[in-house]
Amino acid sequence: MINFDEEIKKFQPAAEMHQLEANIYQNDFSDVADVLIEVMKQAQMPPQNME
């Protein structure tokens, strides 16, 4: 049988209208190109711990 409390924990609060702006910023995540650029930047940086 279903564990009611465990199931209810899966439900997160719904986004309200005043959270729209925050939701937009959260949804504008990085794609493959952003990740590649970040990797390239890190590769070009000098190593910090030579040891």
Place this chain on the structure above:
Amino acid sequence: MNCLHCGAPVLINDVCSECGLKQEYLIKAWNTSLYYYNQGLKDAKIRNLTGAEEALKLSLRYYKANIDARNLLGLVYYETGQVVEALAQWVISSNYQPQENPALRYLKIVQGNQNKLNAYDQAAKKYNLTLHYVRQKNHDLALIQLKRVLSENPHFVKAYLVLALVYMQNGNADKAKKALQRALKIDKFNPLAQHYLTDLQKNERQYTSGVVAEPIYEDDWANEKAVEELDAPEDEEELDSEETARRKIREIIERGAAAEDINSEQNLEVGSYKEIKYGKHNVLYLIAGLTIGIAAMFFLIMPARVKRITNENQELKSAYSAELSGKNVMIASLQDSNAQLEADITALRQQMEAEAAANGGNSINDSVMTGVQAYMNGSKQDALVALGTIDLTRSDLSEATKSCIRTIVNGCPDEMAAYRSNGLTAYGAENYQEAINQLQIFCNLNPDDVEARFSLAKSYENVGNVEASNALYQDINTRFPDSEYVTTMYQ
């Protein structure tokens, strides 16, 4: 060729001149994004909205500026009642492509209806409140809130799932199944809904028996406790008053919900949960209030008003009667004074007629007016005839009248000289009556000519009018004492 990421020119070694990305990777990422977009589109077409959501999220992970994928993800969110998430996707999409983007139309449609948008917001708030109630085991309030949520946002799949869970927890398997079917009508392959439905079908007896008051925990202690509660007989006396009250409320709500669902057995349309229509009751209350108000007006206010108006009318009537009697008295007195005045007028008129008769039937004013009118018309002879009846030596003549007559007389020297000469000639020829006719006019208008006056007195004396001749003699003696015509030889 331009870079797929930043739009800068691509170098010959297939690397972007601006961002330095190798185009091969970007093309692969773009293709993968398109693949997942197609997957999401396919899922969306068969209403597998959960699958579509996952595929479209993956598509955007590979290429976040995939406008079609983002717009479709917004539509999927919108269809499952997650309006804020949908708006966020469309806003981002319109930011990436501000022209010729369907997201602009979607935003315009959704944001154009502020009432609907407010309803969605309220639904989200109530849903969050519901989760709070559910976590506090306040299932009755949670049920009420969930019904409101679904009446405001009938496509809210998560709300249907929570509703089903609450019904299952309360041992109401049929309603839980119905809620899950509604959720599956929107999202055909929703994994949670399918999982709950399967569990319901598997353990239907346990759910329908209404004994699932508390969850069955995995650990032994909890399990024992649950079993004890399941085995314990239901005894009202053992329950505290709060629990009894809660149960009663629950029964009332259940009965209400059952009444609402009578016709929904055949029709499992999405969003058939409706709030109680208080508007209908409001109309009834309004009509009842109006009826009571009108009755109160007729039985309480109107009699007092009628009485007041009657009193006012009576007061007005008596005031008018008093005024009328006063006016009648006044009319009587006025009639008396009118009769008196008419009598006075009659007496005065008789007096005037008598005086006019004494003046030969022609008043001085009439003579003056006639003379003036004739003079103005150029008839000097007629003017002198009219004015000649007025003796300028009369004491009752006003100076203005005398001055007016003298002015006219001075304007007629020839005519005056003719009267004088004709009169003296007639007197010399012993034609005394003609002499009187001529000289009387002349002497009246020129009383200072002693010779003409003496000749007139002599003419009167010769015709036997002693009174007139004596008056003229006395006048000559009085006014011209040094004149050669002074005489005492008259009778």
